[in-house]
Amino acid sequence: RKEVEQDPGPFNVPEGATVAFNCTYSNSASQSFFWYRQDCRKEPKLLMSVYSSGNEDGRFTAQLNRASQYISLLIRDSKLSDSATYLCVVNRVDSSYKLIFGSGTRLLVRP
Amino acid sequence: NAGVTQTPKFQVLKTGQSMTLQCAQDMNHNSMYWYRQDPGMGLRLIYYSASEGTTDKGEVPNGYNVSRLNKREFSLRLESAAPSQTSVYFCASSGFHGSNYGYTFGSGTRLTVV
Numbered sequence: 001r002k003e004v005e006q007d008p009g010p011f012n013v014p015e016g017a018t019v020a021f022n023c024t025y026s027n028s029a030s031q032s033f034f035w036y037r038q039d040c041r042k043e044p045k046l047l048m049s050v051y052s053s054g055n056e057d058g059r060f061t062a063q064l065n066r067a068s069q070y071i072s073l074l075i076r077d078s079k080l081s082d083s084a085t086y087l088c089v090v091n092r093v094d095s096s097y098k099l100i101f102g103s104g105t106r107l108l109v110r111p
Numbered sequence: 112n113a114g115v116t117q118t119p120k121f122q123v124l125k126t127g128q129s130m131t132l133q134c135a136q137d138m139n140h141n142s143m144y145w146y147r148q149d150p151g152m153g154l155r156l157i158y159y160s161a162s163e164g165t166t167d168k169g170e171v172p173n174g175y176n177v178s179r180l181n182k183r184e185f186s187l188r189l190e191s192a193a194p195s196q197t198s199v200y201f202c203a204s205s206g207f208h209g210s211n212y213g214y215t216f217g218s219g220t221r222l223t224v225v
Contacts, residue, residue, distance in 0.1 A: 008151070034213050043201055043216035044154070087153070089213075098169065099214060101146075103153035 003027055004102035006088050012108045017078045021105045023088030024070045030100075032091035033064055035073050037084045038104065044087055047073075078109045113137055117202050117217035124192040124224045132187040132220050134202030140215075142208040143185035145169075145177060147198040148219075154201065160185055161208035192224045 006023045013019045025033075033050035048055065050062040050071050061074040071088055088102035115136045124130055136143065141162045146154040146169075156169030158177040166177050174196060176188045185204075189196060199221050203214040 002153075004153075036213070043218050045216070046213040049213065098144075098156055098159065101154040103151055 001026060002103070003100050004088055004090055006102040006105045008103060008105060010106040010108050012110060013078055014110055015078055015080060017109075018074065018076045019078055019107065020072055020074045021086055021088075021107075022070055022072050023102055023105075024068075025088075025090045025100075026069065027090070027092055027100075028069065029092050030069075030090040033062075033071050034089040034091075034099075035060075035062060035071075036087040036089055036101075038087055039084050044101075047086070075107075078107075080109050080111065083107055083109045115202055115204055115215050115217035117200075117220050119220060120218065121221050122223070124189075124222065126193060126224060128192050129188065129190050130192065131189075132200055132202075132222075133184070134186065134217060135184045136202075136204040136215070137183065138204060138206075138215065139182070140204035140206050141182070142205045143179065144203040144205075144214065145175075145185070145187045146201045146203065147171065148201060149198050157187065157200075159208070192222075194224045196222065197224045198222060 035047040036044040037047045038044040050064045054063045059076045063072045085104040085106045087104045118133045144159040145157040148154045160166045160179040163182045202217040205214045
């Protein structure tokens with residue numbers, strides 16, 4: 001089983017739609033959580049950190065549920081430019097502190 | 112600011128050839144990382160350097176070596192390339208190992224081993 005699991009998608013939604021992605025992680029020692037965005041054939045870029053109380057950045061809302069070990073990303077009023085792969089990332093609290101990446105969820109926003 | 116710069120951007124190697132992937136960052140970051148990305152596998156950590164003068168193995172280190180040349184530069188070497196090493200390689204850096212601020216990635220090196 002992968003340490004960070006995501007539905008690969010693709011999620012195909014019309015412009016203006018609201019779409020949500022979930023991600024589950026298996027290691028309860030995970031401490032920090034992030035969403036990265038990766039455009040086709042480009043490098044991953046940090047979209048937002050995920051805080052315990054949940055946080056919002058414009059049209060994007062991230063939630064963390066430590067008890068169930070899942071993270072979510074909600075995108076409201078989808079734009080064509082939101083089309084990308086969204087990577088769920090966790091940072092373990094152990095001797096390594098390495099970022100562990102999910103395989104990503106692909107989003108396609110159509111006109 | 113250039114951020115994280117990787118060279119080359121593309122490379123084709125024959126099985127058994129060697130090469131070094133270069134990475135440099137200009138953000139005065141302490142920690143640097145090498146990942147590979149394969150379809151359906153996500154990014155997997157090859158090696159990392161938590162600070163200048165230290166290197167450690169990641170999830171998939173076999174077939175690779177690294178050198179933290181100075182604070183700015185972290186290179187990845189393939190001594191004898193194999194087709195299984197065909198992948199996209201990303202270098203990343205962060206202020207501190209275990210940072211809550213995430214990583215900054217370079218634009219990647221697309222490597223094909225034939």
